[in-house]
Amino acid sequence: xxxxxxxxICPYCGVGCGVLLEVIDGKLAGTLPLxxxxxxxxxxxxxxxxxxxxxxxxxxLLFPLVKEEGRFREVAWDEAIEISAKRLxxxxxxxGPDSVGVLTSAKMTNEANYLIQKFSRAAIxxxxxxxxxRL
Amino acid sequence: xxxxxxxxKEWLEQEKIDLFIGYKxxxxxxxxxxxxxxxxxxxxxxVESKARYxxxxxxxxxxxTHPEMKIGILARDCNQRALNVLYVWNQLDPEKIETVGIxxxxxxxxxxxxxxxxxxxxxxxxxxxxxxxxxxxxxxxEVYSQExxxxxxxxxxxKCIKCYGCRNICPVCFCKECSLxxxxxxxxxxxxxxxxxxxxxxxxxxxxxxxxxxxxxxACPANIPLRxxxxxxxxxxxxxxxxxAGTDSGQSPFSILGENVTLEPMSL
Amino acid sequence: MTNSMKEFxxxxxxxxxxxNTTETHPIIAGRIMTAKEKGAKLIVADPRNIHLAExxxxxxxxxxxxxxxxxxGMMHVIVKNGWHDDKHIEERxxxxxxxxxxxxxxxxxKVEAITGVGCVDIExxxxxxxxxxxxxxxxxxxxxxxxxxxxxxxxxxxxxxxxGNVGVRSGGVNPLRGQSNVQGACDMGGLPNVxxxxxxxxxxxxxxKFSNAWGKxxxxxxxxxxxxxxxxxxxxxxxxxxxxxxxxKLSDPDSGHLDHVLKKLDFLLVQDLYMxxxxxxxxxFFAGASVAEEDGTYTNTxxxxxxxxxxIDPLGKALPDWDIICRLSSAMGYAMxxxxxxxxxxxxxxxxxxxxxxxxxxxxxxxxxWPCPGKDHPGTPYLHKDNFSRGKGKFHAVKYxxxxxxxxxxxxxxxxxxxxFSHYHTGTMTRVSPxxxxxxxxxxxxVSPKDAGDMMLNDGENVRVLSRRGQIExxxxxTSRVGEGLLFSPFHFRENPINRLTNPAFDPIAKxxxxxxxxxxxxxxxx
Ligand code: SF4
Ligand code: SF4
Ligand code: SF4
Numbered sequence: 001x002x003x004x005x006x007x008x009i010c011p012y013c014g015v016g017c018g019v020l021l022e023v024i025d026g027k028l029a030g031t032l033p034l035x036x037x038x039x040x041x042x043x044x045x046x047x048x049x050x051x052x053x054x055x056x057x058x059x060x061l062l063f064p065l066v067k068e069e070g071r072f073r074e075v076a077w078d079e080a081i082e083i084s085a086k087r088l089x090x091x092x093x094x095x096g097p098d099s100v101g102v103l104t105s106a107k108m109t110n111e112a113n114y115l116i117q118k119f120s121r122a123a124i125x126x127x128x129x130x131x132x133x134r135l
Numbered sequence: 136x137x138x139x140x141x142x143x144k145e146w147l148e149q150e151k152i153d154l155f156i157g158y159k160x161x162x163x164x165x166x167x168x169x170x171x172x173x174x175x176x177x178x179x180x181x182v183e184s185k186a187r188y189x190x191x192x193x194x195x196x197x198x199x200t201h202p203e204m205k206i207g208i209l210a211r212d213c214n215q216r217a218l219n220v221l222y223v224w225n226q227l228d229p230e231k232i233e234t235v236g237i238x239x240x241x242x243x244x245x246x247x248x249x250x251x252x253x254x255x256x257x258x259x260x261x262x263x264x265x266x267x268x269x270x271x272x273x274x275x276x277e278v279y280s281q282e283x284x285x286x287x288x289x290x291x292x293x294k295c296i297k298c299y300g301c302r303n304i305c306p307v308c309f310c311k312e313c314s315l316x317x318x319x320x321x322x323x324x325x326x327x328x329x330x331x332x333x334x335x336x337x338x339x340x341x342x343x344x345x346x347x348x349x350x351x352x353x354a355c356p357a358n359i360p361l362r363x364x365x366x367x368x369x370x371x372x373x374x375x376x377x378x379x380a381g382t383d384s385g386q387s388p389f390s391i392l393g394e395n396v397t398l399e400p401m402s403l
Numbered sequence: 404m405t406n407s408m409k410e411f412x413x414x415x416x417x418x419x420x421x422x423n424t425t426e427t428h429p430i431i432a433g434r435i436m437t438a439k440e441k442g443a444k445l446i447v448a449d450p451r452n453i454h455l456a457e458x459x460x461x462x463x464x465x466x467x468x469x470x471x472x473x474x475x476g477m478m479h480v481i482v483k484n485g486w487h488d489d490k491h492i493e494e495r496x497x498x499x500x501x502x503x504x505x506x507x508x509x510x511x512x513k514v515e516a517i518t519g520v521g522c523v524d525i526e527x528x529x530x531x532x533x534x535x536x537x538x539x540x541x542x543x544x545x546x547x548x549x550x551x552x553x554x555x556x557x558x559x560x561x562x563x564x565x566x567g568n569v570g571v572r573s574g575g576v577n578p579l580r581g582q583s584n585v586q587g588a589c590d591m592g593g594l595p596n597v598x599x600x601x602x603x604x605x606x607x608x609x610x611x612k613f614s615n616a617w618g619k620x621x622x623x624x625x626x627x628x629x630x631x632x633x634x635x636x637x638x639x640x641x642x643x644x645x646x647x648x649x650x651x652k653l654s655d656p657d658s659g660h661l662d663h664v665l666k667k668l669d670f671l672l673v674q675d676l677y678m679x680x681x682x683x684x685x686x687x688f689f690a691g692a693s694v695a696e697e698d699g700t701y702t703n704t705x706x707x708x709x710x711x712x713x714x715i716d717p718l719g720k721a722l723p724d725w726d727i728i729c730r731l732s733s734a735m736g737y738a739m740x741x742x743x744x745x746x747x748x749x750x751x752x753x754x755x756x757x758x759x760x761x762x763x764x765x766x767x768x769x770x771x772x773w774p775c776p777g778k779d780h781p782g783t784p785y786l787h788k789d790n791f792s793r794g795k796g797k798f799h800a801v802k803y804x805x806x807x808x809x810x811x812x813x814x815x816x817x818x819x820x821x822x823x824f825s826h827y828h829t830g831t832m833t834r835v836s837p838x839x840x841x842x843x844x845x846x847x848x849x850v851s852p853k854d855a856g857d858m859m860l861n862d863g864e865n866v867r868v869l870s871r872r873g874q875i876e877x878x879x880x881x882t883s884r885v886g887e888g889l890l891f892s893p894f895h896f897r898e899n900p901i902n903r904l905t906n907p908a909f910d911p912i913a914k915x916x917x918x919x920x921x922x923x924x925x926x927x928x929x930x
Contacts, residue, residue, distance in 0.1 A: 001154065001201050003169040003193075006714035007161065007768050009701050011694040012827050014580025015408065015430045016703030018768065020166065021695050021714035024196065028695055028715050033300070033354060035186040036164045038769050039408065039703065042186070043356040045298045045429035046825050046839065053836035055693040055718075059677050060835075062719020065688040072688065077722065077730070084687045085734035087670045091643045097622070101632040101641045104593035105648030106582035108691075109699025109711065111747040112724035113584070113591035114599060115739065116647055119728055120626075122619045123737035127604050127626030128641070131585070131593040132649040162767040259441030266440065293457055294436050296429040297824065299838075316841060324843035326425055326454045326824050356433035358440075 002026065007034055010048040011107060015039060017048050028052045088124070097125035104131045139209075140178050142235055146207055147172045152233050155207035156194055158184035167193060183209065183237050189306040189350055191217045195226045202228070210234035213348035216381025217306035220346055226309050253349040253362065266290045269352065269360040273367045285331075288364075292330045294357035301351035301361055302337065307344045307380075314340060334364065341365045343372045346381035405575035406539060406785040407705045407772065412437050414573040415535035416444040418528075420470065420559070421545020421919075425454040426824035428543070428579045428704075435541075444535050446528050448473060448520075449545060450819060451849075451891055452884050461528055464886060465518040467817045468549055468806035468920045473525070474558040475803065476514030478565055479506045480529035487533070488567030496564050498798035505800040517803060533566050537574035544581060544821070548918040550807045552910040557799040564796050570787035580704040582828065583694075587702035590758070590773070591751070595626035600755035616754055619737070628914040630907075636664040643670040647724070648691060652680040653829035653897055656905040656916040659873045674727060679831050680897060690721040697723035698744045700766065702773070706783070708761060709770030806920040807908035814870060814922035816854075816890050820901050821919075823893045830895035846899030847880040849891040850925070855881045858927055867926040868892075873903035876928065890923065 004023040009016050018037025022030040031052045035042035064080035065072040075083075091099055102120040104113050113131075120129040146152045147170070158181065159168035165184035170177055191214055194206050208214060215234060221227040258268045267276065267287050279287060302308045302315060314320055314336050321336065322329050345365040352361045373379055411417060411434045425432040432455060439445050439458055447459040448470075456462040465473045481487050482503060492499050511522035532538050540563050546555045559576050560569075568574035580586050592599040602609035605623050614621045627635055633655070635641035644665075655661045665671060665684050673682040674689035682688050696717040702708045717723060722730075725747060729739040741747050745763050752758045757774040765771060771782035787796070810817055825842035826833040833839040848868060850860060860866060862881045867874055868890070877892060877899040885891050892901040906921040 001169075001197065001204060003154075003197070004714065005166045005168065006695075006712050007164065007166065008694060008714065009583065009703075009709050009711040011583045011701075011711075012832070013428050014582060014585055014704035015428055016583060016701055016707065016709060017430055018709075021712075022193075023714050024200070026715060029196070032188065032304070034164065034166075034768070035188065035353070039705075039707070040356075040430050042353055043298070043430055043433060044300060044354075045296060045356065046842070047827060047833065049298060049300060049303050050836050050838040052695070053838060054676070054832040055695045055715075057677075057835035060693075060718060060721075061676070061678050061682075061688065061690050062721050063690050064720070065685075065690075067686050067688075077720065080687055080689065081727075081730045081734045084670075084672055084689075084731060087686070088643055088645075088672075089735060091669055095642050098626070099640065099642040101627065101635065101644045103629060103632075103644070103646045103649050103651070104588050104591075106585040106588045106593075108584065108588075108648050108724050109697065109744065110584065110587040110591050110702060110708065110751065111699045111744040112647070112728065113588045113593050114747060114751045115725055115728040115732075115741075117592040117599070118617060119732045119737070119739075121598075121604075121613075121621050122617045123732045123735050123739075125619075125622060127595050127622050127624065128632060129593060129626060130595050130629040130632065131588040132629065132651060132654060162769075164768050259437070259439075261442060262440035296425050296432060297842075298429065316838075318841075323841065324823065324825065327457070356430055357436060358433065 005032070010044065010051055012047040012051070017044050019044065019048060019051065021052065028056055092124060098128060100124050100126055100128060102126075102129045104129060106131050139183075139235060139237075140181055143170060143181060143207060144175055144178050146233060147175055147178070152205045152207035154197075154204065155181070155209070156190045157181045157209035181209070187211070187213070187348075187350065187353075189217070189304055190214055191221055191227070192306045192309075194232065195221055195309065198227050198231065202231075205231050205233070207233045207235065210236050213346060214306075216346035217348060219381045220307045220344055221309075224309070267360045267363065269358065269363065271360070271363055273363065273370055276363060276367065289330055291359045292334050293327050294359060295328050295333065296356055297326060297328050297333075298356060300354040300356070304350045304354045306348060306350065307346060334359075338364050338368045342368045343376070344380050345369055404577035404579070404705045405569065405787060406573065406577055408434055410573040410785065411435060411539050412441060414438055414443050414537055414539045416446065416532055416538035418446045418448070418532050418538060418540045419455060420448040420540070420542050422541055422543035422579055423449070423451070423453045423455070423545075423821060424541070424543075424579070427581065427822050429824070431541070431579060444531050446531055448528070450889060452886070461524060461531060463520040463524050463528065465520050467819055467889065468551070469518040469803070470546060470549070470555045471551060471558050471801055472509065472514050472517040472803040473520060474562050475506055475509035475801070476511055476518070476525045477529040477532065478502070478562055479509040479514070480511060480526050481533045481565060482506055484529075486530070487565045491567030492565070495570070496796040496798055498800070501800040502561060502798040505802060509803075532562070536567070537571045538563075538566060538568050539574050539577060540568070541577045541579060543579040545919060547578070547913065547915050549915070549920065550908050550910050550917045551804050552915045553912045554801045554804070557801050560796075561798050561801070564798060569796060570785070572785055575785060578704070583703070584701045586704060586706060587700070587708070590702055590755070595628055598754070599751055600757050613754065630909050630914040630916065633661060633664060636667060639667070642668065643672070644668055645672040646681060647674045650675070650679040650681045650829040650831055652684070653900060653902060654894065655907075656902055656918055657872045657907040658900055658902040660907065674724070675831070677831050677835065679829070689727050690719065691727065692717040692721045692723045696721065697725070699725070700748060705772060707770045707772045708758065708766060710763060710766050710768070807917055808871075808906050808920065808922045810888070810922040814924045815888070816923050816925060817888060818868070818870070818890045818892065818904060818921050818923040819919050820892055820894050820905060822895065826893065826895040828895065830897070833895065846877050846893060846896030846901065848877045849880050849882050849885045851885050851887050851889065852881055852883060853887045855879065858925060860927060865928055867928055868904060868923050869926065870904035870906075870921055870923045872906070875899055875901065875903050877901070890925070
């Protein structure tokens with residue numbers, strides 16, 4: 001029997017309510033408001049209260065896929081990465097780095113966002129990087 | 136190490152309990168935490184906590200998957216009352232629960248919820264004018280005429296953002312199928328919620344169950360005086376059936392460290 | 404936001420324009436209600452009769468897209484009556500006379516003709532906003548998602564500066580961010596023209612700094628915005644697209660067009676949690692981790708950078724987002740070998756002055772609000788306390804322009820889009836959540852009782868909605884939330900993809916499409 005309450009942040013709207021993720025025996029079991037958090041002081045909206053549900057949903061896709069002849073095939077990470085790198089490199093070589101566009105995410109962490117723009121600018125060599133938050 | 140730590144360690148070591156549910160401070164925030172025999176030194180970090188979480192609800196979750204576990208709980212008066220309700224409704228087995236009682240309220244002899252956590256900042260002028268002051272006692276709310284009361288409550292209900300937080304945090308809400316989610320009963324997908332049905336359905340369901348811990352009101356983003364609402368309902372239950380949810384006549388006096396609950400659960 | 408959420412509880416007046424706060428930012432709505440109960444005045448301006456309006460002292464339903472006119476009208480009245488803050492304007496702003504000149508024209512009468520808001524209401528709003536200091540102005544996508552989005556924002560700033568509400572506690576101009584880390588994505592340089600901390604890519608010093616730090620000469624010319632990328636995909640300039648955690652196929656305007664151009668790509672890479680509409684078109688799909696499965700920081704709408712903590716290991720073979728990017732970058736020949744998010748954070752803070760004083764340890768659970776430039780800087784609850792970031796605050800003389808598309812004989816209805824309380828964005832995260840799904844299972848279009856009566860539509864009946872760009876079918880919801888001639892539909896539902904209809908015309912500067920206004924017609928579907 002293992003039980004953890006892990007403080008985290010609600011991933012939905014820009015309020016960023018403090019939550020406690022309830023983990024029982026390594027499984028995400030529930031969400032509670034963090035009562036002492038300055039943003040929400042122990043309150044959440046319906047989305048925050050149910051945030052564990054989107055994580056444990058059966059609809060999650062939990063492995064990388066590669067499309068071949070119109071159909072997805074499950075692959076190992078190394079293969080997915082290698083194929084992507086190869087295709088991107090070929091396109092950059094032929095059409096230049098500005099033929100690639102990158103969309104970062106307003107839902108991912110700062111660290112991921114930092115890396116994505118660094119990847120675009122340094123690895124690909126383009127400033128064609130934007131996010132969808134205008135939408 | 137204080138007396139509370141000693142007792143919990145002793146219970147864990149003597150296998151009187153398998154785990155203890157209390158609080159621990161992480162980055163300045165008290166969080167619910169499990170203390171176990173394997174990690175017994177951690178018990179030194181056990182604190183009473185200024186913030187309250189429904190520890191008994193967490194215990195019931197453990198019980199549902201690990202019914203053999205013997206669980207110790209840090210119990211304020213409200214936790215004690217909630218435990219008693221959960222025993223009555225077979226959500227927990229009193230044989231499996233040991234409590235360390237803490238005296239959290241300032242007054243030595245008190246009614247339900249005459250508790251230091253529940254007194255809120257006085258309401259603003261507008262709320263006093265058209266809504267319901269959260270700190271009112273049921274008798275005080277009775278001075279309004281029927282019509283005015285309805286108006287005032289309607290104003291409060293109108294603020295609801297339908298987070299279901301009042302139900303989710305409530306230690307004695309455990310129904311698998313919740314009436315609040317029956318689309319035949321309450322219209323879905325809209326704000327404001329249907330007034331007054333949404334709140335009345337919940338109030339009625341709290342009759343004879345609500346132990347007046349105030350966690351729902353704490354969790355309500357709209358600051359609706361939910362505790363008062365359920366107290367009113369419970370007064371009716373008390374008057375009609377002479378029943379008070381979660382109270383046991385023989386409960387130990389409110390010492391710093393109480394004994395475990397030894398009472399027979401009351402039947403309805 | 405210039406200010407913090409908690410401060411609103413002590414505002415003298417809260418002016419909410421273009422934000423359906425109780426549904427999209429419910430916790431902020433709670434603070435607004437508390438403020439109101441404590442004695443603040445509340446003004447709500449929204450084309451729809453939103454939930455928050457029930458609590459307002461003044462509610463106006465201005466015509467879609469007429470925000471600049473409404474705000475100019477308020478300012479006209481304020482200046483006419485001398486309610487503006489002369490001292491503040493004198494000491495801390497510039498450009499007032501230009502604004503004054505433009506305002507001259509916006510008499511309540513003229514504004515009434517444009518916005519449909521009565522002269523008396525315009526005067527009352529002006530008086531209430533100017534007369535209850537400090538006044539906080541809150542807005543959301545209802546202000547920005549217009550071809551005149553930047554003008555709208557400028558007008559909001561004009562109003563706040565005019566009454567001395569910038570740089571004061573409980574006042575300010577406060578955009579409510581729609582997604583958890585929009586603020587962070589922008590701060591981190593997820594934009595075509597700036598590095599992290601808004602340091603321009605074209606600025607030589609900044610470019611050198613980042614080129615040195617990253618060991619590579621970096622491009623100096625600003626890149627394409629999403630809107631321009633879509634164009635580039637159409638004309639073949641963009642050959643490959645990498646999409647991290649977004650679903651533009653459902654969220655973009657005129658999505659039929661996007662559908663078409665995505666197919667033209669040589670290579671589409673999508674990283675997400677689910678098989679989204681966009682992911683279905685991908686050549687390669689990366690399985691990312693959810694918020695509960697990785698460590699990292701998020702920056703909320705009040706600029707508060709906070710830590711999210713990993714609660715469980717990534718499910719299945721999913722990987723943390725940062726890890727995936729490191730692998731991909733390394734495979735492309737640009738090595739990234741970070742061992743944990745904290746290492747990335749520390750590199751970022753060393754290059755980003757406004758985050759410079761932050762460390763994981765300092766953030767703790769409460770986080771810190773930027774700017775936080777030094778190790779002992781306490782963070783900044785509200786901006787511009789003593790000075791504006793660019794020296795003096797500048798008034799912008801802004802004139803009203805019509806939305807790109809107005810109703811006409813062929814397409815007589817105004818259509819606006821947005822969210823509802825239990826769903827979020829394209830629904831990918833919320834529709835898989837049983838409790839959220841059960842609140843609202845399908846899309847709908849709000850129609851006023853009068854229009855529904857005229858067309859003999861029944862509640863729940865499927866109706867066809869057509870714009871110049873496409874058509875969809877969607878169930879009718881008859882409600883007085885919308886007035887005559889106005890329709891509203893949420894964009895969370897793939898079966899009723901309302902963005903097939905919306906207008907991709909965008910703001911020339913911000914490049915934000917006009918989701919909030921387009922012209923459509925309704926057709927009853929013959930039985
Ligand atoms: S709980 Fe609701 S209000 Fe809070 S961050 Fe999440 S979505 Fe926003
Ligand atoms: S006060 Fe509220 S949370 Fe506590 S038992 Fe009663 S209804 Fe439940
Ligand atoms: S906690 Fe308050 S706002 Fe949430 S559902 Fe209950 S009454 Fe409504």
